[in-house]
Amino acid sequence: MSKPAAHLHATDVHGAARLIVEGVRQTTSLVEAMHLNISSCVWPLGPGREGHTRGITGLVYRSIRDITGLVGTGLDGLLAPLAQFIPAADSSPQREAIVAALNGVLGDHLEASGNPLAIPMxxxxxxxxxxxxxxxxxxxxxxxxxxxxxxxxxxxxxxxxxxxxxxxxxxxxxxxxxxxxxxxxxxxxxxxxxxxxxxxxxxxxxxxxxxxxxxxxxxxxxxxxxxxxxxxxxxxxxxxxxxxxxxxxxxxxxxxxxxAPLERLGNRLQNFIAQLSPYVAPFARLGKIRSAGITDLRYGSLLDEHWQQTSRFEHGSPHxxxxxxxxxxxxxxxxxxxxxxxxxxxxxxxxxxxxxxxxxxxxxxxxxxxxxxxxxxxxxxxxxxxxxxxxxxxxxxxxxxxxxxxxxxxx
CATH class of the missing domain: 3.40.50.1820 (Alpha/Beta hydrolase fold, catalytic domain)
Structure with missing residues (x-):
């Protein structure tokens, strides 16, 4: 008798925990960037300031990131060996679809960070x-x-x-x-x-x-x-x-x-937001979450040279x-x-x-x-x-x- 297909694998909990920890750290950095521009009373048009807040404010943001990193390290140490002792089950079509979509959006990051949710070819x-x-x-x-x-x-x-x-x-x-x-x-x-x-x-x-x-x-x-x-x-x-x-x-x-025109439009929108105002510029970072596979669709990039020689978030031109x-x-x-x-x-x-x-x-x-x-x-x-x-x-x-x-x- 075949095993029932599972909607959730043990490695999914491990992979999701990593993403949550990384999400908290990135959100903290985004909030800090907004705080820096607001507290600096910068001109409301154009790019904002780069860097981190200082003093007690900077200490708070650094502490949040550091504590979150320690929690992530602890979860990694707990969940990684635990997942190895739980037998792998067949995946349900629903799980396969969710993991595939996640890989499409974040797959390069999942692979680079060694996240168990990354799909091997x-x-x-x-x-x-x-x-x-x-x-x-x-x-x-x-x-x-x-x-x-x-x-x-x-x-x-x-x-x-x-x-x-x-x-x-x-x-x-x-x-x-x-x-x-x-x-x-x-x-x-x-x-x-x-x-x-x-x-x-x-x-x-x-x-x-x-x-x-x-x-x-x-x-x-x-x-x-x-x-x-x-x-x-x-x-x-x-x-x-x-x-x-x-x-x-x-x-x-x-x-x-x-x-694909949608990727070209999304790239222009991301760059426009980054230059529009220092009070909204930090949100342009959200556009950079999208994967290398998605940005390659801007002009149908097929070769290593198409992305190695420039930032993949520059608008560029057909190859x-x-x-x-x-x-x-x-x-x-x-x-x-x-x-x-x-x-x-x-x-x-x-x-x-x-x-x-x-x-x-x-x-x-x-x-x-x-x-x-x-x-x-x-x-x-x-x-x-x-x-x-x-x-x-x-x-x-x-x-x-x-x-x-x-x-x-x-x-």
Missing amino acids: RLRQMGLPLLLEREALRQRIVAPKARLLVMVHGLCMNDLQWRRNSHDHGAALAEACDCSVLQLHYNSGRHISENGREFAQLLEQLLQAWPVPVTELSVIGHSMGGLVTRSACHYAQQEGQAWPDKLKQIFFLGTPHHG ADAPGLPPVPCYVFAATLGQELGDAKDRLLADGLVPVDSALGVSAQPARDLGIPEARRWLGFGLDHWDLLSDPDVYAQLRQWFQEDEAIPAA
Whole structure:
């Protein structure tokens, strides 16, 4: 009998305690910054003062931070060993969704601080991680196929969420097209390039350990998952890995190839608040809570160089050195809430997150246009970003392209 899925793990208490302690310390610093500007009677427009309060006031704020740090250290010492003695349970879908969303927003911080809530990258099937060793895969995978399909989820999501409205593109394709389907589970708050490089290494290990020789590899990426896939292709080629030789096709569902306007707007708003008035400037720090994965979506950053050479909170501009698509047939799916291109809903909302041109890889600037032929583009009207995961017309087109005996030659 299988164990019941748990909504809460022992490590969750440990991870949540760390976040609460860090939250108290950061809130104390924010309040102190506001106190400093108010007590200094600074001019109400422009940036405020930097630094800490002094005297008894400064001592109070320092004491709060120090005491909170000591409490955090004590909780760490208590909860870390305790969690090791409690057997791990299977996760419920509700827990998986909450942890995935938390990783999307704070994942880079969770990883850097060693928080047990940070998601390690793994290939999974039916929500269970796969050990990438030949014998382990032979025992886990029922009737492994020579044709592999890997699904890559988007920001704040997890591999179980490919199933939506009682439909799962991967499961349906496995049944219809005689292929084995695996899902990538990863921390979407990390930099896209970091996830891309690690994904490339996982695919290399997978093809070496797969129980039967792999003849074809296909990838479906939703939203950020498509950018992680593009990054993986770039680093695999750079490092001379073998798996790209088996890559047959890539499907991009609502992938922001040219970035997402909501992140660009949020970044401008954060910078505006920081310069508006010293009495509200401390609140701009709240905007910096968002993860590296989210800020990478501003212009679709795929490489380490896109974030290592500047602050990720600077607004910046589109990357002139972004890699193009790999030399295999690539298919793009876009959606819009509008009933036609250019109507009010299309202009203002697109699919709720990603504009049509960004999802299709289309740009008026030749250097940024991905050059995807019309025959490999699909556009749905009256659909939002998440409808791409379950819409029957999306699946019908996926299946048609996936089943083609002779794919359209690469551009």
